[in-house]
Amino acid sequence: MSTSDRTPDAGEFDTSHSIAVRKFNRTHGLIPPAVEDQDVQLHRCLKQLSQKQNPIDKYLYLSGIRNSNVHLFYRLATSHIKDIAPLIYTPTVGDACLQWSHNYVQPEGLYLSYSDKGHVASILHNWPYHAEITVVTDGSRILGLGDLGINGMGIPVGKLALYTACAGIRPEATLPLMLDLGTGNKELLEDPLYLGSKREKVSAQEEREFMDEVMIALNEKWPGIVVQFEDFKNPFPALERYQHKYTCFNDDIQGTGAVVLAGIINAVKKSGVPVKGHRAVFMGAGSAGVGVAKQIVEYFMREGLTEDQARECFWLVDTKGLVTNDRGDKLAPHKVYFSRNDNGGKQYKNLAEVVHYVKPTILMGLSTIGGIFTPELLTKMAQWNKHPIIFPLSNPSANSECTFEDAIKYTNGTALFASGSPFPPVNYKGKSLQPGQGNNMYVFPGIGLGTILSKSTVVTQSMIYASAQALSTALTPSERSQGWLYPEIARIRDVSVIVAMGVIRAAEEAGVDRETRIEGMKDEELERWVRSKMYDPHEETQRVEKEVHSYIKDVVGNGVGGSHL
Numbered sequence: 423m424s425t426s427d428r429t430p431d432a433g434e435f436d437t438s439h440s441i442a443v444r445k446f447n448r449t450h451g452l453i454p455p456a457v458e459d460q461d462v463q464l465h466r467c468l469k470q471l472s473q474k475q476n477p478i479d480k481y482l483y484l485s486g487i488r489n490s491n492v493h494l495f496y497r498l499a500t501s502h503i504k505d506i507a508p509l510i511y512t513p514t515v516g517d518a519c520l521q522w523s524h525n526y527v528q529p530e531g532l533y534l535s536y537s538d539k540g541h542v543a544s545i546l547h548n549w550p551y552h553a554e555i556t557v558v559t560d561g562s563r564i565l566g567l568g569d570l571g572i573n574g575m576g577i578p579v580g581k582l583a584l585y586t587a588c589a590g591i592r593p594e595a596t597l598p599l600m601l602d603l604g605t606g607n608k609e610l611l612e613d614p615l616y617l618g619s620k621r622e623k624v625s626a627q628e629e630r631e632f633m634d635e636v637m638i639a640l641n642e643k644w645p646g647i648v649v650q651f652e653d654f655k656n657p658f659p660a661l662e663r664y665q666h667k668y669t670c671f672n673d674d675i676q677g678t679g680a681v682v683l684a685g686i687i688n689a690v691k692k693s694g695v696p697v698k699g700h701r702a703v704f705m706g707a708g709s710a711g712v713g714v715a716k717q718i719v720e721y722f723m724r725e726g727l728t729e730d731q732a733r734e735c736f737w738l739v740d741t742k743g744l745v746t747n748d749r750g751d752k753l754a755p756h757k758v759y760f761s762r763n764d765n766g767g768k769q770y771k772n773l774a775e776v777v778h779y780v781k782p783t784i785l786m787g788l789s790t791i792g793g794i795f796t797p798e799l800l801t802k803m804a805q806w807n808k809h810p811i812i813f814p815l816s817n818p819s820a821n822s823e824c825t826f827e828d829a830i831k832y833t834n835g836t837a838l839f840a841s842g843s844p845f846p847p848v849n850y851k852g853k854s855l856q857p858g859q860g861n862n863m864y865v866f867p868g869i870g871l872g873t874i875l876s877k878s879t880v881v882t883q884s885m886i887y888a889s890a891q892a893l894s895t896a897l898t899p900s901e902r903s904q905g906w907l908y909p910e911i912a913r914i915r916d917v918s919v920i921v922a923m924g925v926i927r928a929a930e931e932a933g934v935d936r937e938t939r940i941e942g943m944k945d946e947e948l949e950r951w952v953r954s955k956m957y958d959p960h961e962e963t964q965r966v967e968k969e970v971h972s973y974i975k976d977v978v979g980n981g982v983g984g985s986h987l
Contacts, residue, residue, distance in 0.1 A: 433492040438463060438963045446970045460497060460960065467498050477514040482525060484510055488583065489528055492593050496959035499587040504911045507587075507863065511580040513818035513843050516565050518580075522573035523617040530579050531598030533572060536624050539632055543639040549597060555648040555870050556597035556640065557581045561605070562623070562655035566790035566821040569655070571605035572618035577653050581673075581866070589867030589918040590956025591874065597647075601636065603629055626659070633660055637668055648873050648881075650866065657709045658756055669873060671881040677866040678710050678788075679717030680886050682813065682840075684893035685860050685907040686718055686784070689838040692905065693783065693809045697725040700735055701780050705773050705795075705823060706788030706816070707740040712756045714788065714815075720887060736760050737780050743771040744779075774799060781806045787814040787823030795824035800832035808836065815842035815860055826857035840907050858907035863914065865889045868921025875922065875955055876929040877936035885928040892924030893917065919952050926952075 434447040437458040444450040467487065474480045484506070488495040499506045508514060518525070532549055534542055561574025578598035585591045604621040605611065611620055624632070640647050649670035651660050661672045671677070690697060702718065704711050715736050722732035738745040738760045745753065747763045770776045777785070777799050785803055787795060795814055803810035810833055814823035826845035829837045835850045840858035848855050869889050873881055896909045896917045909917050926948065929935040940948060 432490050436491055436494060436963065438494075440967060442974065443966055443970045446973070460963065463494055464498055464501060467494070468502070477509060478517050478521065478525075480509045481514045481518050482527075485530070485579075486527075489530070493959045493962040496587055496593065496957075499583070500915065500959060503587060503914055507584065507861075507911065508844055510583050511863070512565065512861075515576045515580045516567055516818045519561075519564050519570050519573050519576040520567065522570075522576055523613070523615050526617060531575055531600060533575070533600045533602055534636060535602040535619050536604065536621075536628065536632055537619065539635065542632075542635045543642060546639050546643045551594040551597075553597035553644045553647055554595040554874050555582070555585060555591060555650065556599045557585075557650045557652050558599045558601065558636075559651070559653045560601040560603045560629070560655075561618075561653065562603075564653050565817050569605050569607045569610075569623075571607060571610050571616065572600050572602050573610070573616075574653060575600045581650070581652060584863050585867050585870050586957065588863055588914045589871040589922065590915065590958065591867070591871060592957040601632070603632065626656075630659065630663070633663075637664055637670075641668060646877060646879070648870055650870065666880060669878055669880055671869065671886065672713075673862055673866045674710050675713030676717075676881075676883075676886045677862045677869065678815070679713040679715075680865045680869075680890040681860050681862050681893065682714045682786075682815065683717040683721055683887075683890040684864065685813065685840045685858060686811070687721060687890070687894040688897070688907045689784075689809075689811045689840075692838055692907075693807070693811060695783055695807075697722050698727060698731070698735075700784055701782045702736050702784035702786060703773075703776055703780050703782040704736065704738045704786045704788065705791070706786075707738040707745050707757050707760070708788065709756060710815075711738065711786070711788040712760065714786065715760060717887070717890065720883075721890075733760065734764075737762060737776055737782070739770075739773050739776050743769060744776045777802065783807050784811040785813070787816055789823060790816040790821040791823065792816075792821045793824060795828075797828065797832045800824065800829060800837075804833035804836055809838050810836065812837045813840050813860060815840075817842045819843040819845070826855075830855060838905075838907065856904065856906060859911070860908065861911075863911075864893050864908060864917060865921055867914075868892070868918040869925055871918060871952070871956070872922035872925025872929070875937060875952060876926045876934075876940070878929045878934045879936065880934050882928065882932045882934060884932050885925045885934075888924040888928035889921045892921045896920045915956070919949060919956075922952055923948055 428448055430447050430449050435449050435453050437453055438460050440457055471480055471483060474483055538545055557578035559574050559577050561571045562569050564570045564574040564577060582596035582598050585596060586593045602618050604619055604623040606623045610616045646669055649668060651657060651672040657672050657674050664670050704715055719732040723729055745757050745761050746765050747761050749769055753761055770779055773794060812829045816822050822841055822843050826839055827848050829839045830848050830850050840860040842860060844859055845857045897906060901909055
């Protein structure tokens, strides 16, 4: 085998590589001569990162590392995940998406435009790697920022970076995918620097036909690829259309529901109130809110309630007030399930009215309306409950329904709290209190890993529920004793293993798995097997060294020339 015509990959310009590896990769002389320890590399990166003045500059710096030295990027991310995750995903990714076209420097991910209809399969062949998982969006509802068109590519890029950092899915097996279906954002259409198609959003029928072609082409190119839908304005049609045919799930609906459910399971236990005694008010009745509520309904049913009894524990509030059957407007189909018929003809027009009417034990926010959990409402929650459950889940931080500091202050330190965005600890009566963060990164990496490793044909609801159950058990005794609802984020790879194992077991029970090698494995053996399949960027240099030296030995043994070696 000759390497004389081989062009180095960007990730091979790694200063931790030995001279022999550099010669093999044809990077010898193209990078400085020092062979560095990985700790020295990380020290340099952290020093350079600290010199960046704002989060978006830090994001761009980290993107540059990911594209020039992928293994170094993931060594940095896995070693400092608590600090790096907010810079490569929420909340910083929101600003990155807003500025995507203006900051564009290098290609990341794959773009499929509506004008490519009929030729999607040929475009997928341009992707140079074997993909095992893809995150797909059309950019029509990015976080709480609305329709950003192709600027939403930051979401698939960031999400898949977390699949790799948190669950060890190899970076080359991930495919960030943007569907350029036009945009209804007038500012983007008039922006000369906008990189998407300058056209209005396609119709629902046109989108459905295009999506059909995309799903067929993806599975013809990479059979069984895991497809995660993300940030579609209306996420239900695609999920309902494909979830029983392809290996896919929607993180906005199912992942959010699972991670919140895990926190609720732990919060309900800590509250001391039995399941049947809980009353949950949801501020936000969109797809994410309904998805979360349905997951909790399933939990309540598993705890002994009937479906009707469980559903009656929920009051959903949207921009028009309490969702009821007799409100006078036509409800979106996804809201009907939770629509109330016991309001006696009275309409409650805002959150405050609903909260005073219901006197909830659980106050859940998925509204993107910052500060709507007012001091008055938080104070009332503490008056009605020994341990009120307060979950302001909207992203980014500016859209959070309340801060951790306010939740602690106005409930006199009694709140069981989890947010969607990160908040700093709060010192209360001489004690440092840590906020829980119901971040989807606790579950979606493990869902993806477990689905890939089990070779599941579909992602069942039982697999999603299992991810929540597994996450709820992932706390250490120390974390439980401190009242935490979620594990320490620094342990995210261990948590992802636990979640992946739960997903695999649920896939086996549902009969949708195809990986025969793990049938009958005990938990200890399965855990070792899962860990053995995870990409570890800290071992990449050693792995490459072994491969190169093995190759050189074979070349020398066979008498094959290779002067540059």
